[in-house]
Each structure stands twice: as structure tokens, then as C-alpha cells.
Amino acid sequence: MSLPHPATDQISLPIVLAVLGDPTRLAIVRYLASKEGVPMSCGKFLDLASKTNLSYHLAKLREAGVTHSEAVGTSRLITLRRDDLDKRFPGLLDSVIAAADGDPDLPAVGASEVEVPA
Amino acid sequence: MSLPHPATDQISLPIVLAVLGDPTRLAIVRYLASKEGVPMSCGKFLDLASKTNLSYHLAKLREAGVTHSEAVGTSRLITLRRDDLDKRFPGLLDSVIAAADGDPDLPAVGASEVEVPA
DNA sequence: CCAATTGTTCAATAACTTTTGAACTAAGGG
DNA sequence: CCCTTAGTTCAAAAGTTATTGAACAATTGG
Numbered sequence: 001m002s003l004p005h006p007a008t009d010q011i012s013l014p015i016v017l018a019v020l021g022d023p024t025r026l027a028i029v030r031y032l033a034s035k036e037g038v039p040m041s042c043g044k045f046l047d048l049a050s051k052t053n054l055s056y057h058l059a060k061l062r063e064a065g066v067t068h069s070e071a072v073g074t075s076r077l078i079t080l081r082r083d084d085l086d087k088r089f090p091g092l093l094d095s096v097i098a099a100a101d102g103d104p105d106l107p108a109v110g111a112s113e114v115e116v117p118a
Numbered sequence: 119m120s121l122p123h124p125a126t127d128q129i130s131l132p133i134v135l136a137v138l139g140d141p142t143r144l145a146i147v148r149y150l151a152s153k154e155g156v157p158m159s160c161g162k163f164l165d166l167a168s169k170t171n172l173s174y175h176l177a178k179l180r181e182a183g184v185t186h187s188e189a190v191g192t193s194r195l196i197t198l199r200r201d202d203l204d205k206r207f208p209g210l211l212d213s214v215i216a217a218a219d220g221d222p223d224l225p226a227v228g229a230s231e232v233e234v235p236a
Numbered sequence: 237c238c239a240a241t242t243g244t245t246c247a248a249t250a251a252c253t254t255t256t257g258a259a260c261t262a263a264g265g266g
Numbered sequence: 267c268c269c270t271t272a273g274t275t276c277a278a279a280a281g282t283t284a285t286t287g288a289a290c291a292a293t294t295g296g
Contacts, residue, residue, distance in 0.1 A: 013217045018139025074263045074272045091213035099207040192242045192293045
């Protein structure tokens with residue numbers, strides 16, 4: 001486990017909401033949700049912010065209990081704490097992600113990908 | 119209507135989440151939800167913060183599209199924009215309020231009320 | 237009309253949060 | 267062993283949000 005994570009029952013509603021109330025972090029969570037189960041390394045999010053800044057935002061998500069980060073070699077593998085969040089705040093994550101998916105103004109991971117030619 | 123309110127489709131997810139990520143405002147929303155349909159005047163929330171500070175928080179809620187404020191006489195009548203929020207972010211408000219209801223650490227309106235004697 | 241009630245505005249300050257760059261650590265590959 | 271890759275830490279700067287008190291405005295009851 002390596003890094004400090006709050007226990008499930010220590011996850012605080014206002015803190016989770018405040019942490020999700022940032023477009024960069026919302027984009028990270030949205031992407032994690034879209035790849036549910038697949039652990040992501042920090043590098044995946046490099047088109048959202050600088051390495052240093054990502055370190056900061058990812059720490060906020062982890063400290064709030066929204067994500068889990070595990071050190072593996074020189075990487076951090078990041079996953080959504082979906083089960084814990086669902087247990088603690090039923091329905092919250094689903095509605096946030098559905099809303100985020102419908103928001104054209106949110107930054108998105110991989111937004112600048114090349115079009116698949118016809 | 120009197121005061122500036124965003125149109126339903128202008129309500130922004132990160133802004134709503136950030137606005138709800140404050141214990142005082144969450145307590146206001148929770149109370150409005152518990153009295154659904156009954157417009158509240160600002161004074162109802164005086165045990166959460168000072169008059170000036172309430173004015174600030176209530177403006178944030180209104181500007182985010184979470185509440186509706188109408189000037190009536192010398193009062194402001196405040197209601198939750200439940201229909202608009204439900205339309206825009208289905209399920210979000212319900213899950214936030216359910217989570218807030220289960221949070222013993224949140225401040226609450228009327229928390230210092232006298233017990234009903236047996 | 238006067239005074240009280242309700243709430244706003246303003247400017248100041250305090251307290252956070254976000255962003256940055258430079259320096260650093262730790263693990264792996266060659 | 268050295269070099270690269272992946273990410274962290276730190277301190278500074280910038281930006282934002284929250285809180286306060288004093289002054290103000292609008293409405294209404296007496």
C-alpha cells in the first residue's frame with residue numbers, strides 16, 4: 001500500500017466534493033472511471049497538467065480517499081476507490097461521472113488524439 | 119426574480135461541486151432539502167455563520183445555480199433549485215443530501231434546539 | 237415619519253489552494 | 267555502475283476564497 005490513504009469510514013463528504021470541484025481532478029477521476037479496473041500511472045495524465053502539478057492533484061485525490069495509489073517500481077499505479085466510495089456515499093460517484101461525461105467544458109485525458117482516418 | 123441566477127443549462131458541474139464542498143453551504147442545502155418547498159429566509163441560517171458571511175455563502179449558492187433567491191419585502195426567500203439540478207445532473211443532489219444526512223460532523227441548522235421534555 | 241428588521245456592500249485581512257521550477261530519490265536497463 | 271525514467275519534495279509566488287466589521291439601503295410596523 002505504501003502511501004497514506006484514509007480508511008473508508010474516514011472519507012469526508014465535504015472534502016470529497018471540494019476535491020472533485022476542480023476540473024483537472026474531475027478529468028482524472030472521469031478517466032479512471034472510464035478505464036475501471038485498469039491501474040493508471042501518473043504519466044497518463046500529463047496532458048492535463050505538469051508533472052509537479054499532477055503530483056499535487058493526485059495527492060489531493062488520494063488524501064481525500066477518492067483514489068488509491070500504489071508504488072510499483074518507479075511508477076505509481078492509481079485506481080478509483082469505487083467500492084469504498086459507493087459504500088460510503090451511495091450513488092454519488094455514478095452521478096458525478098455521468099454528469100462529467102456530459103460536460104463538454106471539462107478537460108479530458110487524450111483529448112488531443114489524432115483522428116482515425118476513414 | 120430580481121437577483122441573477124444562471125440558466126439551467128449554464129449550471130457547471132465543477133462549480134456546483136466546489137460550492138457544495140464547504141460545510142456551511144452543505145448544511146444550508148441539507149436544511150433546504152429537508153424543508154423542500156418551504157422558502158427560507160436568510161435568518162434561518164444564522165446559527166451557521168454571521169449575517170455578513172451568510173450573505174456571501176448564499177450568493178455563492180445562488181450564483182452556482184444551486185439555490186433560487188427571491189426578494190420579498192425586506193427578506194430573501196431561498197429555495198433549492200431541485201428540478202433544475204435533477205435535470206442537469208440526475209441523481210447528484212439526492213446522493214449528496216443522503217450522504218450529508220449521514221454525516222455527524224456537518225454543522226446543522228437548529229442543532230442547538232432544546233430537547234422536547236418527556 | 238421614525239425605528240426596527242433584514243439583508244447587502246465594501247474594504248481589509250486572514251487563510252487557504254494552485255502553480256511553478258529546481259533539486260531530489262528510487263528503480264531499472266544496458 | 268551509470269543513465270534514464272518516473273515521480274516527489276520544497277520553497278516561492280500567484281491566485282482565490284472565507285471571514286470580519288462598519289456603513290449602507292429598503293421595507294414595514296407603530
